[in-house]
Amino acid sequence: MDRAEFEAVVAQAMLAPSAHNTQPARWALRDGGIDILADLSRRLPVGDPTDRDLEVSCGAAVEGTVLALAARGAGASVTLTEGTGGTRLRPIARVVPEGVAAPDDAALAAEMSGRLTHRAGxxxxxxxxxxxxxxxxxxxxxxxxxxxxxxxxxxxxxxxxxxxxxxxxxxxxxxxxxxxxxxxxxxxxxxxxxxxxxxxxxxxxxxxxxxxxxxxxxxxxxxxxxxxxxxxxxxxxxxxxxxxxxxxxxxxxxxxxxxxxxxxxxxxxxxxxxxxxxxxxxxxxxxxxxxxxxxxxxxxxxxxxxxxxxxxxxxxxxxxxxxx
CATH class of the missing domain: 3.40.109.10 (NADH Oxidase)
Known part of the structure; x- marks a missing residue:
């Protein structure tokens, strides 16, 4: 995956929802795969003291990455990352392009750009x-x-x-x-x-x-x-x-x-x-x-x-x- 392809994947993956629209997920291209990390400066220490919503938000970003790859025909393997990481970035998962995308994933990827939170009734x-x-x-x-x-x-x-x-x-x-x-x-x-x-x-x-x-x-x-x-x-x-x-x-x-x-x-x-x-x-x-x-x-x-x-x-x- 070259840099341009990586940025195109991230541009689509970052459309995933997050608590209070904090957008805590961060992406890095490393050794042929995509590492997803949580930016801890975007935590909600009062509203989310256990980091449940942080992890759910980053999980949505992981799925967004898988589906963005599927939109380009690529399947993916996902490995959750162990460890707490540094004081600012916490490793969440590693996504590696692998094989051919499942038809359901490619179909769902088409919905990503149109999905929005709707509060108007x-x-x-x-x-x-x-x-x-x-x-x-x-x-x-x-x-x-x-x-x-x-x-x-x-x-x-x-x-x-x-x-x-x-x-x-x-x-x-x-x-x-x-x-x-x-x-x-x-x-x-x-x-x-x-x-x-x-x-x-x-x-x-x-x-x-x-x-x-x-x-x-x-x-x-x-x-x-x-x-x-x-x-x-x-x-x-x-x-x-x-x-x-x-x-x-x-x-x-x-x-x-x-x-x-x-x-x-x-x-x-x-x-x-x-x-x-x-x-x-x-x-x-x-x-x-x-x-x-x-x-x-x-x-x-x-x-x-x-x-x-x-x-x-x-x-x-x-x-x-x-x-x-």
Missing amino acids: FSPASKAALDNWADAHMTLVTAAAQIDWLAKQIDIASARIVRPKPFRAELLQWMRLRKDDPKYDADGLNRDVLVMDAITARLVPVVLGGKVYDLLSALGLGPLLSGEAARSSDASAIALFHWPAEGAMVDAGRAFYRTWLQASARGLVGWPAAALADDPDTRAAVSDRFGVSGDRVLFNALRLGVANKATPSRARLSLRDVII
Whole structure:
């Protein structure tokens, strides 16, 4: 693989989703293979103290690399990398081009450029879009009453997670609320992606950054501040993602991204609801209600439906930022 081919693979692989759009994955071309590492400066030490989301995000980047190679006709072998690495970069996996791509991989690769997080609400999906779709790592919830219950739980869980000031401070660091922010189109969560108007964008730092949220939360208004329940209830399905408790979260991230691309191939858009997995009480309640066994861990959820309006374009770092 020459340098130009490598950069083309990375340009496609880096379209993978990541928590808060932190984009922690880094790529290096070494000895005929591609090493993928985690940039620890892009961790979320408050929101993700165990690095679960970091590893899931990097796992999505690993799968993105495999699929980007498949788009060029090449198969790949993947070896997860042991060791903690240095203070800034942690080895995640090594991907080596090998053989011929599987037809399914080449087909999924075609969905990568169109997959985007869609927060603007959903129109109903056809029954065919959700039929005959099952994976060992996914529980697909399609009953309206169950979706309504999950929608309420998302707002309750979000309120619990956001209540501590350190979490809110960390979240604000990754929000790009001013269009003149130099990172607006590079990383994090910008106004367009959040479907947020200019007035709300000016109020968010005041509410989240000061005592206003503390007061509103003390009054029991935290779930209302999340404001996602109505749009969540419009989803045609909510996919619950779970993985063996002793399994590698990098592999969980690979499976999560692959399933999201399958959703795209079915004409669906997705909106993660990680709060269901991040809040311990909600995670336990959801796992119990939907039969996620005790030897598996709920690690994410994805609201699915048909986009009711255009999805904003993604923000991404440049190639020079992610190649080492």
